[in-house]
Amino acid sequence: MARKKHKDGGASGADGEGLLAPEGALMAAASAGQAERDVDRSLRPQSFGDYIGQRKVLDTVCVYVKAAKLRGQALDHVLLGGPPGLGKTSLAHVIAHELGARLFVAHGPAVEHRGVLASLLIQLGEGDVLFVDEIHRLPAAVEECLYPAMEDFRLEVAVGDVAQSIRLPRFTLIAATTRTGMLSAPLRDRFGIHERLDLYAAEDLAAIARRSARLLGIALSDEGALELGARARGTPRIVNRLLRRVRDLAAVEAVTQVDRAFADQALKWLGVDARGLDEMCRRILRTMIETYDGRPVGLETVAATIGEDAGTVEDVYEPYLVQQGLIGRTPRGRIALRLAYEHMGTPWRGQRDLF
Numbered sequence: 001m002a003r004k005k006h007k008d009g010g011a012s013g014a015d016g017e018g019l020l021a022p023e024g025a026l027m028a029a030a031s032a033g034q035a036e037r038d039v040d041r042s043l044r045p046q047s048f049g050d051y052i053g054q055r056k057v058l059d060t061v062c063v064y065v066k067a068a069k070l071r072g073q074a075l076d077h078v079l080l081g082g083p084p085g086l087g088k089t090s091l092a093h094v095i096a097h098e099l100g101a102r103l104f105v106a107h108g109p110a111v112e113h114r115g116v117l118a119s120l121l122i123q124l125g126e127g128d129v130l131f132v133d134e135i136h137r138l139p140a141a142v143e144e145c146l147y148p149a150m151e152d153f154r155l156e157v158a159v160g161d162v163a164q165s166i167r168l169p170r171f172t173l174i175a176a177t178t179r180t181g182m183l184s185a186p187l188r189d190r191f192g193i194h195e196r197l198d199l200y201a202a203e204d205l206a207a208i209a210r211r212s213a214r215l216l217g218i219a220l221s222d223e224g225a226l227e228l229g230a231r232a233r234g235t236p237r238i239v240n241r242l243l244r245r246v247r248d249l250a251a252v253e254a255v256t257q258v259d260r261a262f263a264d265q266a267l268k269w270l271g272v273d274a275r276g277l278d279e280m281c282r283r284i285l286r287t288m289i290e291t292y293d294g295r296p297v298g299l300e301t302v303a304a305t306i307g308e309d310a311g312t313v314e315d316v317y318e319p320y321l322v323q324q325g326l327i328g329r330t331p332r333g334r335i336a337l338r339l340a341y342e343h344m345g346t347p348w349r350g351q352r353d354l355f
């Protein structure tokens, strides 16, 4: 099988599309969703220089990458945690690129059994990077098979009734998860490097919007970028999505430059309010304030009331609402805070039934 270097663009795969050998990245766009993901990929930072924000994480990772290169050895295994859309997959690509290593991509749930993992591992060469997305969804039997591979670079296989151990090259496993808490301790402990990505500051998101606008050929003023950055819920994927929607509106309205006023008008039209909350965020707050009368309420209950999956509410919406001080976590459940009442224009009647 012909294998390409990551920097040729041929050895990286898409995220979220199952198990991908390097060649698997070259798939035709099949739907609008696919086209969106393709744009997402084209905007993905390639190097440490392109990767905006997350200074602390980047500085740390940069040191480890340099040290590994100086030693001429594979980088230690890396675990990347944090909410969706914050740049875990992007960082895995950047690390592989900076190491000058080939990148193989697999999606946790697609590694259904040991055989799939084995076929992935035996493709790897010395110093290659294997990126496993959503590692918390790896089946337990596969996870166990990963332990000796990570620790001793050995693959245990059964040939008939005989157990055999195959030596693997020294590779780097980079794993991403939105649920670090769901990883088993033995798996977590086998990663030498643990990093957690946090929500981005508005200025960093503005810088990401400016970079994406440059790449997509969109005229975006600095103030327009700041407006998008401030209303993107701390998330690069959201700022890029808003930028594309605002670009569409600008095209329809024959607007040549997206400035602050146009960005504001377009975001309102898209249902994104001044704090960056969309309709789903507001439904969550309304449910807590009105349906449950401001009392502590379980996340599952909120999710069921608005007809959304509890995991999605927890991963996608809650981090920003908590970070903004709109909702709080109490021993008895989630609670809407005073700021949420002010934001939703509901009179505040004091905190209710906290303990």
Ligand SMILES: Nc1ncnc2c1ncn2[C@@H]1O[C@H](COP(=O)(O)OP(=O)(O)OP(=O)(O)O)[C@@H](O)[C@H]1O
Pocket: 015, 040, 041, 043, 044, 045, 050, 051, 052, 053, 054, 083, 084, 085, 086, 087, 088, 089, 090, 091, 133, 176, 178, 208, 236, 237, 240
């Ligand atoms: N630090 C960054 N600098 C510039 N662009 C970024 C950065 N982080 C993310 N992006 C952009 O945001 C998009 C989403 O990032 P990415 O796919 O890496 O997130 P993720 O954490 O892997 O999300 P998920 O948990 O859903 O897999 C990328 O396509 C990229 O364009």
Ligand SMILES: [Mg+2]
Pocket: 015, 088, 089, 090, 133, 176
């Ligand atoms: Mg990802």
